[in-house]
Amino acid sequence: MKKNVIAVCDTEGEYACNFAEYLNSRKKLPFQAEAFTDVEKLRTYAGKNPPEILLIAEANVNEQIKELGTENMILLTENREQEEGHKSIYKYQSAESVIQEVMAYYVENTAPVLYEVAKQDIEFIGVYSPVGRSAKTLLALTIGQILGEEKSVLYLNMESYSGFENLFDLDNEKNLTDLFYILRCRENLVYEELQGFIKSIGKMDYIPPVVSPEDIHAIGNQDWLKLFDFIRQGRHYERVILDLGDSVAQIFQMLAICRTVYVPVQDDVIARCKLEQFRKLVKQWGRIEQERIKEIRLPACGVNLSDTEFINTLAWGKWGGFIRRMLERNG
Secondary structure, three states: OOOEEEEEEOOOOOHHHHHHHHHHHOOOOOEEEEEEOOHHHHHHHHHHOOOOEEEEEHHHOOHHHHHOOOOOEEEEEOOOOOOOOOEEEEOOOOHHHHHHHHHHHHHHHHHHHHHHHHOOOOEEEEEOOOOOOOOHHHHHHHHHHHHOOOOOEEEEEEOOOOOHHHHOOOOOOOOHHHHHHHHHHOOOOOHHHHHHHOEEEOOEEEEOOOOOHHHHHOOOHHHHHHHHHHHHHOOOOOEEEEEEOOOOOOHHHHHHOOOEEEEEOOOOHHHHHHHHHHHHHHHHHOOOOHHHEEEEOOOOOOOOOOOOOHHHOOOOHHHHHHHHHHHHHOO
16 A cells, blocks of 8 residues: 655745655655646646645746645745744745655544544454564453453454464454455444354454455555444444554554554564654654553563464463553553
């Protein structure tokens, strides 16, 4: 799935091209930038491919541009005073400062839609790490088993490679790819049809994850929100655990709906650098309060994962005891 587009238009100098190049170098941002130095080319492009955000020099705004009806149009101004009618940003500041203002504005105007998902009777718990080999999935599975002792829990693996096909012998099972196909093609899907996709593992339910990275790339933010809303309509689950991978489109919007995000980390130099980058991006987005992010240094698991019944032992022993105490500390 391609990232949402920020169209950047300025007919003077190389501002648009330089800014777009800088933004595209920021790989973790959920946008890609398209630069325009010709207003007519922008109008033609936007008419066929409406950008999520239009960042345009104030001098280039004309009636044709206004008629595009771009909801998130932001003016690049040559003075620091806000213009009436549209959000405006002072263009002659650092590109980093411009990006921070754009992201803050975008989240402020789109976050209410995301929070609607988490409002009612389901609590979303995220498990994510910018660091590889962090035992993230093992942590998510253990949280599910412990919470499942008292709550109804659904686990969703949102990784490119979950390994579940071999780990849990899921060959030829209906999975998330099949479910999203149905969700897209049919308008009047009833909740009971979801039951055909749900399997149980220990004390929680789960939907078998995708088997191809291309499938997870093709699932957009609105697709996930539609699934979450569909799950909520059934009023069956009290907790949904999101085991998040970097291939999820708009990862920070997914994190934003979670009441708590557990981030397993490691203590080597590269891991610390990746974690610091993640912290900065969370801060730039501005709508994921720091207290919701729980950084965890996990002990050695000590569970025999080659045992076919390992899922039933995760919640006990030193490993399970550590996770239990972690959950108790966080309510």
